[in-house]
Amino acid sequence: MDQEWLPNCDREVFARVWKRVMPDRREDCPFEVVEAAQQSLPAVVVPDPPVAEEEGAVCLGSASAVHGPQLQQYIDQELAAHRCCQTLARRVPGSGGRMLSTMAAEQRRQAKRLSTAYFLISGVRYWPADRSGSPVNGPVTAALREQFQAMQRYAACYRAAAAGTADPCLEALFHQSAEEAEAHAWVIRNVLEQM
Numbered sequence: 001m002d003q004e005w006l007p008n009c010d011r012e013v014f015a016r017v018w019k020r021v022m023p024d025r026r027e028d029c030p031f032e033v034v035e036a037a038q039q040s041l042p043a044v045v046v047p048d049p050p051v052a053e054e055e056g057a058v059c060l061g062s063a064s065a066v067h068g069p070q071l072q073q074y075i076d077q078e079l080a081a082h083r084c085c086q087t088l089a090r091r092v093p094g095s096g097g098r099m100l101s102t103m104a105a106e107q108r109r110q111a112k113r114l115s116t117a118y119f120l121i122s123g124v125r126y127w128p129a130d131r132s133g134s135p136v137n138g139p140v141t142a143a144l145r146e147q148f149q150a151m152q153r154y155a156a157c158y159r160a161a162a163a164g165t166a167d168p169c170l171e172a173l174f175h176q177s178a179e180e181a182e183a184h185a186w187v188i189r190n191v192l193e194q195m
Contacts, residue, residue: 059169060120067170070161071118072126074177077154078111079128081147081184087136088143096191103187110180117173141195144188151185154178 085104089097118126136143158178162171 059167060117061167062121064121064165064167064170067161067165067167068118068122071114071121074158074161075111075114075118075126076128077150078107078114079130081150081154082107082111084136084143084147088140088147091136091140092144092191092195094194096194099187099191103184106180106184110177113173114177117170141192144192148185148188148192151181151188155181155185 082104085100085107089100089104091097092100115125115127118124155178158174158181162174162178165171165174
C-alpha cells in the first residue's frame with residue numbers, strides 16, 4: 001500500500017488494524033501493507049484550499065444570505081399551496097382527489113427543501129407554524145383555476161430567481177422548483193379535465 005496517503009497517521013497502528021481486518025493476503029484486495037522505510041520522510045504540509053465564499057463559489061454559503069427573504073417567501077407560498085391542495089383533495093372525488101393529495105405532499109416536500117437551503121445558508125431553521133390557511137370557498141373549479149394560475153406564477157418566479165443567483169446549488173434548487181410548479185399546473189389541468 002502506498003505510504004504517501006497516510007502522512008499524518010500512525011503507520012504501525014494502521015498496519016496492526018489492517019492485519020486484524022484482513023489477516024490473509026487476498027488477490028482481490030487492492031491494498032497491501034508495506035513496511036515503512038527506516039529513514040523518516042520529510043513532512044509535507046498541504047494547505048487547505050482557499051475558500052472562495054466571497055466570490056460566491058460556495059454552495060449554500062453565507063454569500064447567498066441575500067436570498068434569505070426570498071426563500072422565506074417561497075417556503076410560505078409552498079406551504080400555502082400545500083394546505084389549499086389538501087383542502088381541494090377532500091372536495092374532489094376519485095382519482096382527481098388522489099392526484100391533488102399527492103401534489104399537496106410534493107409541495108410540502110418542496111417547502112422542506114427550500115427550508116433546508118435556508119438553514120444551510122443562515123444557520124436558522126425557518127418553518128412557519130402550521131396555519132389553517134384561508135378556506136376554499138366557492139366552486140371547486142374556480143379554486144382549481146386559481147391554483148393553476150398560481151403554479152404558473154410560481155414557476156416564473158423560480159426561473160427568475162434561478163437566473164438571479166450566483167449560487168449553483170440555489171440555481172439548481174430554483175430550476176427544480178420551477179419544473180415542479182409547472183408539473184403541478186398540468187396536474188391541476190388534468191384534474192379539471194376529469195371533472
